[in-house]
Amino acid sequence: MLDIVLVQPEIPHNTGNIGRTCVVTRSRLHLVGPLGFSVTDAAVKRAGLDYWPLLDVTVYKDWDEFWSRHCRRRIWCFSTRGKVRHVDVRWPRDAMMVFGRETAGLPPEIMALGQSVRLPMAPGFRSLNLSNAVAVAVYEYLRQWDFPGLV
Secondary structure, X not given: OOEEEEEOOOOXXXXXXXXXXXXXXXXXXXXXXXXXOOOOOHHHHHHHHHHHHHOXXXXXXXXXXXXXXXXXXXXXXXXXXXXXXXXXXXXXXXXXXEEOEOOOEOOHHXXXXXXXXXXXXXXXXXXXXXXXXXXHXXXXXXXXXXXXXXX
């Protein structure tokens, strides 16, 4: 099963959209605090629609709590400065994709813990919207595994 990790997400609508993507792709969502909103926020639930109660989600106080539980797992850290394109990664079944907050991305100390991955885009732009970036990455992972369990 694919794990999506959001480190200090700030925009509730993005997290709601990502939660919806996780539900329909049977992926797990990990939210690493501090969060820029409450997971009970109406905006999160509105963006996630009626899928939010079906979401497999775990919330962590901070990176230390998350890493203490998952440090044995290999992680792929998404960044505009990533070394490898997402389509060039041979995604393992138990992949753990890590995304940073909307305004700052992932800090260097987290990037140093995993393989850095990027989504190709035109030069001179800051980044894709977080929920779009997650969807692109998730569907490449699923494509490589021939969309297991999906119709």
